[in-house]
Amino acid sequence: MIMTTTPSVEGSPVEEYLGIVMGEAIIGANIFKDIFAAIRDIVGGRAGAYEEALRSARQEALREMANRAADLGANAVIGVDIDYEILGKAGSMLMVTSAGTAVKLGGRA
Numbered sequence: 001m002i003m004t005t006t007p008s009v010e011g012s013p014v015e016e017y018l019g020i021v022m023g024e025a026i027i028g029a030n031i032f033k034d035i036f037a038a039i040r041d042i043v044g045g046r047a048g049a050y051e052e053a054l055r056s057a058r059q060e061a062l063r064e065m066a067n068r069a070a071d072l073g074a075n076a077v078i079g080v081d082i083d084y085e086i087l088g089k090a091g092s093m094l095m096v097t098s099a100g101t102a103v104k105l106g107g108r109a
Contacts (some may be wrong), residue, residue, distance in 0.1 A: 001066045001075035003100065012105040016033060018072040022099045023064030027056040028092060054094070058082060061098040076104035 002009055061082070067079045080100035087093040 016104040018102040021068040021102045023061040025060040057096040061096045065098045069102035
């Protein structure tokens with residue numbers, strides 16, 4: 001499945017627009033990650049646990065979007081946008097959403 005932020009794929013014309021597809025993932029901030037992130041902030045460096053959680057949530061949102069596109073018969077998603085939103089009491093959760101247009105491209109399986 002091709003996924004791109006661009007409105008087209010060079011050399012592959014859009015044969016059919018199948019609709020908007022989305023994927024979502026919500027991750028909760030874990031108290032242990034918060035403690036270690038605070039320590040990391042004090043001594044310097046990157047908050048690796050948070051980075052990995054964010055990376056995982058983004059991949060899940062994109063995977064879910066691709067699956068929904070495939071269910072429509074698409075072989076690509078164009079115009080992909082990824083958004084992040086803080087949710088929950090005291091900002092305890094992070095929501096990652098991905099959205100794009102499911103399409104059938106010419107000359108591709």
